[in-house]
Amino acid sequence: xxxxxxxxxxxxxxxxxxxxxLVWAHGEPVIAVEPAVAPAGGQITVIGTEMEPGExxxxxxxxPAGSIPLGEATATGEGEEGGFTAAFTxxxxxxPGSYIVRAATEEGxxxxxxxxxxxxxxxxxxxxxxxxxxxxxxxxALDRAKPAGQIAAVAVMIAxxxxxxxxxxxxxx
Amino acid sequence: MASTVQPAPRSRLGQWLNERLGxxxxxxxxxxxxxSLPYLLGGITFMGFIVLFVTGIYLAQFYHxxxxxxxxxxxxxxxxxxxxxxxxxxxxxxAQIVTLTVLLHMLRxxxxxxxxxPREINWYVGLGLLAVTLGLVFTGSVLKFDQESVEALQHxxxxxxxxxALGGWFSAEFSRTVPLLTRxxxxxxxILPMLFGLLILVHIxxxxxxxxxxxxxxxxxxxxxxxxxxxxxxxxxxRMLGYGLFVLALALxxxxxxxxxxxxxxxxxxxxxxxxxxxxxxxPAEAAWGAQxxxxxxxxxxxxxxxxxxxxxxxxxxxxRRRVLLIGAGLILVVIVISGIVATLQPVAAxxx
Numbered sequence: 001x002x003x004x005x006x007x008x009x010x011x012x013x014x015x016x017x018x019x020x021x022l023v024w025a026h027g028e029p030v031i032a033v034e035p036a037v038a039p040a041g042g043q044i045t046v047i048g049t050e051m052e053p054g055e056x057x058x059x060x061x062x063x064p065a066g067s068i069p070l071g072e073a074t075a076t077g078e079g080e081e082g083g084f085t086a087a088f089t090x091x092x093x094x095x096p097g098s099y100i101v102r103a104a105t106e107e108g109x110x111x112x113x114x115x116x117x118x119x120x121x122x123x124x125x126x127x128x129x130x131x132x133x134x135x136x137x138x139x140x141a142l143d144r145a146k147p148a149g150q151i152a153a154v155a156v157m158i159a160x161x162x163x164x165x166x167x168x169x170x171x172x173x
Numbered sequence: 174m175a176s177t178v179q180p181a182p183r184s185r186l187g188q189w190l191n192e193r194l195g196x197x198x199x200x201x202x203x204x205x206x207x208x209s210l211p212y213l214l215g216g217i218t219f220m221g222f223i224v225l226f227v228t229g230i231y232l233a234q235f236y237h238x239x240x241x242x243x244x245x246x247x248x249x250x251x252x253x254x255x256x257x258x259x260x261x262x263x264x265x266x267x268a269q270i271v272t273l274t275v276l277l278h279m280l281r282x283x284x285x286x287x288x289x290x291p292r293e294i295n296w297y298v299g300l301g302l303l304a305v306t307l308g309l310v311f312t313g314s315v316l317k318f319d320q321e322s323v324e325a326l327q328h329x330x331x332x333x334x335x336x337x338a339l340g341g342w343f344s345a346e347f348s349r350t351v352p353l354l355t356r357x358x359x360x361x362x363x364i365l366p367m368l369f370g371l372l373i374l375v376h377i378x379x380x381x382x383x384x385x386x387x388x389x390x391x392x393x394x395x396x397x398x399x400x401x402x403x404x405x406x407x408x409x410x411x412r413m414l415g416y417g418l419f420v421l422a423l424a425l426x427x428x429x430x431x432x433x434x435x436x437x438x439x440x441x442x443x444x445x446x447x448x449x450x451x452x453x454x455x456x457p458a459e460a461a462w463g464a465q466x467x468x469x470x471x472x473x474x475x476x477x478x479x480x481x482x483x484x485x486x487x488x489x490x491x492x493x494r495r496r497v498l499l500i501g502a503g504l505i506l507v508v509i510v511i512s513g514i515v516a517t518l519q520p521v522a523a524x525x526x
Binding site: 028030032033034035036037047062063098100102112113114116118134135136137138139140142143144146150151154155157158159161162164165166167168169171 | 239240241248251252256258259319320321323327331334344345346349350351352353354355408411412414415416417418419421422425426428429432434435436437438439440441442443445446521
């Protein structure tokens with residue numbers, strides 16, 4: 001029993017620490033794709049960080065049907081901190097669905113990000129340079145006014161729940 | 174046959190059901206102190222989970238778990254689905270309350286020494302339930318796919334990178350056919366609820382097996398209380414249900430006054446929001462040590478909690494006889510609370526690499 005536990009512990013430690021060492025030793029490249037949802041034929045921006053300046057990444061779009069090369073991007077920067085921001089146009093004949101954007105070097109460094117493709121839009125073909133939405137921490141403005149009947153019904157439910165709860169808690173033993 | 178812990182039902186329906194389903198066999202002995210609020214926190218949490226399951230099933234009829242449609246479907250739930258905004262808000266507020274009660278339940282068990290022999294295994298099952306609860310909160314917070322969700326997901330991916338192969342499930346590469354958001358929805362609605370169901374069954378079985386822990390008076394020693402208890406099981410259940418109804422009333426009131434928030438559609442690569450209160454305390458650690466803090470700090474806490482029954486082996490349950498452990502736990506709690514307050518007050522800062 002003890003031997004099994006020790007073996008299991010060793011496997012878990014190896015699984016955890018091996019990639020951690022890799023991460024700490026070399027830094028793992030990271031990419032983000034904007035927007036995360038784009039129409040086929042539209043343009044995406046791939047932002048790469050945690051890269052060594054000068055590294056060349058081949059950018060591909062991967063889906064169930066296979067891999068589509070989008071182009072290359074070279075990391076720039078000073079010292080050990082490097083990255084890139086590059087725009088790529090998605091071919092308009094790619095089927096809508098879930099894809100992965102992969103950035104890979106010849107040395108085997110890989111970073112990926114999700115991308116969802118929708119049907120090509122007339123807008124996308126007319127204006128290839130898509131505007132990336134500005135991120136916002138504000139709440140979505142929605143009309144959340146409730147009908148008076150609903151408010152009254154909820155108020156009754158609150159009163160009934162609280163009253164029933166009170167009765168049950170103070171029920172004679 | 175009448176049970177010693179629960180007399181036979183008096184009503185005809187009760188007798189009919191008991192004869193066919195043997196419900197009386199599920200009853201266990203209940204000491205009087207177990208009917209007080211601190212000892213009912215676990216039961217209150219369970220009642221909250223029932224509300225979450227019911228409202229969650231309703232929301233799943235309208236939610237679309239795909240990055241292209243998720244946020245829009247939440248907007249539809251709020252503005253178009255019948256009672257959608259109300260049900261979503263009840264789900265949101267009940268989740269907040271349940272997270273609080275599950276943490277308070279754990280602190281009560283820690284304070285009263287209810288994890289001691291023979292209840293160590295149930296302490297570990299409880300830690301599993303805590304992890305599942307936090308997992309449900311996290312996956313649930315990501316599903317709305319607004320700016321806060323997208324940022325949470327990015328932090329999660331970075332944390333997953335730190336744990337290497339074990340974090341592989343959180344990478345986009347894990348499945349080429351199903352996006353991560355859809356898999357998180359599966360986790361939220363199938364994997365985690367199944368784990369919860371399994372763990373809660375074991376949790377309740379072990380409570381029945383060992384009885385509810387004795388009251389932590391100065392000389393009480395931990396022991397099995399199976400079959401001991403002056404109160405009735407039905408009284409315990411009614412109180413649990415009573416407090417559960419209070420939770421429902423509170424969730425309804427909060428839903429009416431403060432509907433569940435929804436941010437703008439998420440944009441990847443930005444950091445302009447903060448996570449919910451149950452995760453925000455990790456922010457200062459992340460600012461200081463990077464993404465690995467998101468894994469290492471919770472892992473250290475989990476190990477410390479797992480070690481509690483090993484570190485505190487004395488049979489005494491009274492807090493006064495366990496000062497060292499409780500002071501240590503109290504200090505950690507204070508650090509977490511201060512860290513949470515600092516993170517809440519400080520401006521949003523970028524942590525992602």
